[in-house]
Amino acid sequence: MSVVSKGLEGIIAAETRLGEVKGQEGLLYYCGYDINELAGKVSYEEVVYLLFHQSLPNRAELEKLTTALRAERELPEGVIQFLKAAPKKAKPIDVMRTAVSMLGCYDTSRHDLDVDEQRATAIKLVSQIGIIAAYFHRARQGLDLPPVRKDLSEAAHFLYLMSGEVPSAEAEKTLDVAYVLHAEHGFNASTFTARVVASTLSDMYSAISAAIGALKGPLHGGANEGVIHMLEEIGEVDKVEAWVEDALAQKKKIMGIGHRVYKVLDPRAPHLKEMAIKLSNELGEPKWIQMSEQIATMMRERKGLNANVDFYSATVYYSLGIPTDLFTPIFAISRMSGWTAHVLEQWSENRLFRPLSAYVGKPFGQVTVPIDER
Ligand SMILES: CC(C)(COP(=O)(O)OP(=O)(O)OC[C@H]1O[C@@H](n2cnc3c(N)ncnc32)[C@H](O)[C@@H]1OP(=O)(O)O)[C@@H](O)C(=O)NCCC(=O)NCCS
The missing domain is CATH 1.10.580.10 (Citrate Synthase, domain 1)
Incomplete structure (x- = not known):
């Protein structure tokens, strides 16, 4: 099998x-x-x-x-x-x-x-x-x-x-x-x-x-845009907890969190986090990074999931004045x-990629019925 x-x-x-x-x-x-x-x-x-x-x-x-x-x-x-x-x-x-x-x-x-x-x-x-x-x-x-x-x-x-x-x-x-x-x-x-x-x-x-x-x-590179949409939707630091609880209850994916390969912190995240903290403080909008930190902590504690590269890059780009x-x-x-x-x-060193699939469809041997009789 x-x-x-x-x-x-x-x-x-x-x-x-x-x-x-x-x-x-x-x-x-x-x-x-x-x-x-x-x-x-x-x-x-x-x-x-x-x-x-x-x-x-x-x-x-x-x-x-x-x-x-x-x-x-x-x-x-x-x-x-x-x-x-x-x-x-x-x-x-x-x-x-x-x-x-x-x-x-x-x-x-x-x-x-x-x-x-x-x-x-x-x-x-x-x-x-x-x-x-x-x-x-x-x-x-x-x-x-x-x-x-x-x-x-x-x-x-x-x-x-x-x-x-x-x-x-x-x-x-x-x-x-x-x-x-x-x-x-x-x-x-x-x-x-x-x-x-x-x-x-x-x-x-x-x-x-x-x-x-x-x-x-959104499960790949689109997640960074999803992070800003999420932060905008949450709006304020004191609304983070309820928002995340609700999202988790609805089994929604939190953008910028989790990774197929990393089971611990994405090594790119701390670099981006450092830049995000610096930039959002300089910009006078520390609430973005405060909200992000709270989301990251909750996801680590509740689901054992860490922030990925997209989580903080979103705040970095936002702080550079780049549109979402x-x-x-x-x-x-x-x-x-x-x-x-x-x-x-x-x-x-080319070799054609051609994987197999496991067939789980209708039983083999289906008979073609003429179109007017279907
Ligand atoms: C990146 C990602 C697609 C990896 O997914 P995956 O390896 O296929 O893992 P799964 O989607 O099967 O998730 C495994 C479990 O973790 C949960 N989970 C994973 N990422 C989650 C997230 N961002 N928010 C909430 N729960 C998450 C799943 O709900 C699932 O829980 P369950 O076992 O209770 O059902 C996934 O973590 C995700 O969708 N993240 C958000 C999008 C994102 O930031 N993508 C950029 C990646 S660099």
């Missing part, structure tokens, strides 16, 4: 050199580096290099990658027209998924599995994904689209395009650390999706469009490095 692992829980689907999530210990590694060795110590661009080459860059290597990323900052005119014409009420994550798919139509090298070609495509996607999100956000408000700049880091450039102003060093650093923390996470649903699509020898743009679709769901519906797109911006690195790795 075959064993079914619902949700593929506990199944090892492939080997990877990119990331390792140690759920029992609450540890996360990128290419052998503990996330605590990276967060705050290296830039997002260094992490991009690490994921593409499995080693941290020296100055010359970083300079070369940075130049390559910045050289790709011009979007095709057709994509810009789409961002201007897309419905203003469309979800930014949907616009992003569609724009990535469109980029594929403008790239004639897309069926070439040459490693250098594909790494160039990966660099292009890492570079352009943030521009797509920022430009749509401007366009939907009827604002102009600031020309791209080549002198800003990935994090600073996104904030600049979104707001039209060069961000403070602190805002840049905060987003940069958030990018580092979200860059890679093993075989999560969206990365696995990207690898499944890549395993058919489809192209990078198809794999990434599919990954964005997977990330969007851009939270999941920001997750996509930072995860683009992990997704594309996984697609490259998939192609380097």
Whole structure:
């Protein structure tokens, strides 16, 4: 009798050199580096290099990658027209998924599995994904689209395009650390999706469009938006307890809490929590973090569940003045490095993903009755 692992829980689907999530210990590694060795110590661009080459860059290597990323900052005119014409009420994550798919139509090298070609495509996607999100956000408000700049880091450039102003060093650093923390996470649903699509020898743009679709769901990357909606709904610190009790009684999922792999605290959460506390105090709105803390404590005590990466990143982005519906797109911006690195790795040792299913339907041997007699 075959064993079914619902949700593929506990199944090892492939080997990877990119990331390792140690759920029992609450540890996360990128290419052998503990996330605590990276967060705050290296830039997002260094992490991009690490994921593409499995080693941290020296100055010359970083300079070369940075130049390559910045050289790709011009979007095709057709994509810009789409961002201007897309419905203003469309979800930014949907616009992003569609724009990535469109980029594929403008790239004639897309069926070439040459490693250098594909790494160039990966660099292009890492570079352009943030521009797509920022430009749509401007366009939907009827604002102009600031020309791209080549002198800003990935994090600073996104904030600049979104707001039209060069961000403070602190805002840049905060987003940069958030990018580092979200860059890679093993075989999560969206990365696995990207690898499944890549395993058919489809192209990078198809794999990434599919990954964005997977990330969007509230059980995955969409949870960070759900956290702010929840905090807004609760409204005040003294309403938290009753709200959580009620949600638990109704068997509702609390967004930003729980994890398939981590059975202890998500190691990314303390970094984001620290930034969230600092920012919400500076902003003069400490109630957000106070409410979050109370929810986290209740969930730990009542259900033995901990906060995950989305729980505090929501407050960080909110405090940076980023609109809620851009939270999941920001997750996509930072995860683009992990997704594309996984697609490259998939192609380097490809085998088509094709699992089995356990049939539990009607008995075999059903007879086709003519349509008018059914
Ligand atoms: C991430 C997640 C999908 C993992 O789910 P999973 O491994 O499939 O675990 P399950 O959904 O089967 O949950 C197991 C138990 O914990 C409970 N649980 C898990 N997460 C919960 C949450 N966020 N709120 C309330 N209860 C939760 C379930 O109700 C279930 O309880 P039961 O055994 O009494 O029925 C789940 O924790 C979740 O939905 N979290 C909220 C969404 C979120 O933050 N996603 C981002 C992940 S980084």
